[in-house]
Amino acid sequence: MTSPDPLPARADGGSTIAGNQPSGPLAGYADWPAFLAATAPHRPGDERGDALARVLGARRPVADDVRVDRTWSRDGVDGSELSWQLPYGPRTRAWLLRPAGIRSPLPGLLALHCHGGVRSVGAEQLVETDRPAHPTAARLRRDIYDGRAPANDLARAGFAVLAHDTFSWGSRAFDLSRPTPRLAEHIAAREALWRERDESPSSDDRFDAISTLHEDSLAKAAGMLGTSLAGAVASDDLAALDVLAALPGVDPERLGTLGLSGGGGRAVLAAALDRRISATVVTCMMATFASLVPAEIDTHSWLLHSPGIRSVGDLPELARPRDGQELLVQYGEHDPLFPVKGMRAAHDALAGATGYTGSFHEAGHVSSASMQDEALAFLRARLGA
Structure with missing residues (x-):
């Protein structure tokens, strides 16, 4: 067996050697604390949205220097790889997909990638380009998206789809090449486990595992800086929504969002924080908070278990459509991450809400082909694609 290197690989797969001194838990984001100190939480302009933004510490950063880095056309889709710079951290990489040859304004969709227990890739799990897929993205597509690239299918159906790394x-991952002593101890324990199991994980698998260990420190730092992991993710998502709405060939009056698992949770928050989103699809990410605590505390990440969020409302309350919004929630009857009673209770809490549709599927924690087809039909009907 080849012993794994004692230091984690970077998200880009490059060398890990960067000196002997730890660079701190916020490496790659040295400008983040100053940005947070200088900006107030976002104010959507309604009581629930304002309270949610305040509890999460969600900001409204502005994307600068939006570039089209390359384009391609394949299988009925015109694709562009975009990037932009937020006021902190590395550049954001994103993909914009449209039906081939169509230049007239189209309804825009913000496609949100899941947590997946990985950080070596983000939105690429949703997108098929003209290049070979990152191995982790290909695995996620195979295992949880029924082998499909959802963003491509939505583009072929008549949407302008933006999928970004959050x-x-x-591309927005932290630099973990020089871990702090505390993180290094956790890494050493994981290395020992891999050796005991005679496993030689790839550099991407190692980075994913170590990023999971880093999440606790990241969430702690976020809280002390006046935000949260969920709030920081929501801030990136709001910036991406602004990019989408401003793109040529996108109708800013017809915007929607969708996501599976952690992406579904992000979709709930995005719709609650921006009234421009008129159609939302949440897949395998809905239950009452009471059904998750304490039994499922270790099942989910800080992205869902955000400190203080329950003071604003239960998860179905946060997802409840407001005037002009419609919501489809897809539940997996055999989802191992959410108790069935909690899903049923959430459905019952939402059942009387105007604009809500709930559907239960013979599925686990996945976005099956039939679920994707249902989501596409819902979005086409609501947004006029």
Whole structure:
């Protein structure tokens, strides 16, 4: 067996050697604390949205220097790889997909990637380009998206689809090449476990595992800086929504969002924080908080278990559509991450809400082909694609 290197690989797969001194738990984001100190939480302009933004510490950063880095056309889709710079951290990489040859304004969709227990990739799990897929993205597509690239299918159906790496994922990952002593101890324990199991994980698998260990320190730092992991992710998502709405060929009056698992939770927050989102699809990410605590505390990450969020409302309350919004929630009857009673209770809490549709599927924690087809039909009907 080849013993794994004692230091974690970077998200880009490059060398890990960067000196002997730890660079701190916020490496790659040295400008983040100053940004947070200088900006107030976002104010959506309604009581629930304002309270949610305040509890999460969600900001409204502005994307600067939006570039089209390359384009391609394949299988009925015109694709662009975009990037932009937020006021902190590395550049954001994103993909914009449209039906081939169509230049007239289209409804825009913000496609949100899941947590997945990985951070070596983000939105690439949703997108098929003209290049070979990152191995982790290909695995996620195979295992949880029924082998499909959802963003491509939505583009072929008549949407302009933007899928971006969010805070701490993919291009927005933290630099973990010089871990702090505390993180180094956790890494050493994980290395020992791999050796005991005679496992030689890839550099991407190692980075994913170590990023999971880093999440606790990241969430702690976020709280002390006046935000949260969920709030930082929501801030990136709001910036991406602004990019989408301003793109040529996108109708800013017809915007929607969708996501599976952690992406579904992000979709709930985005719709609650921005009234421009008129159609939302949440897949395998809905239950009452009471059904998750304490039994499922270790099942989910800081992205869901955000400190103080329950003071604003239960998860179905946060997802409840407001005037002009419609919501589809897809539940997996065999989802191992959410108790069935909690899902049923959430459905019952939402059942009387105007604009809500709930559907239960013979599925686990996945976005199956039939679920994707249902989501596409819902979005086409609501947004006029």
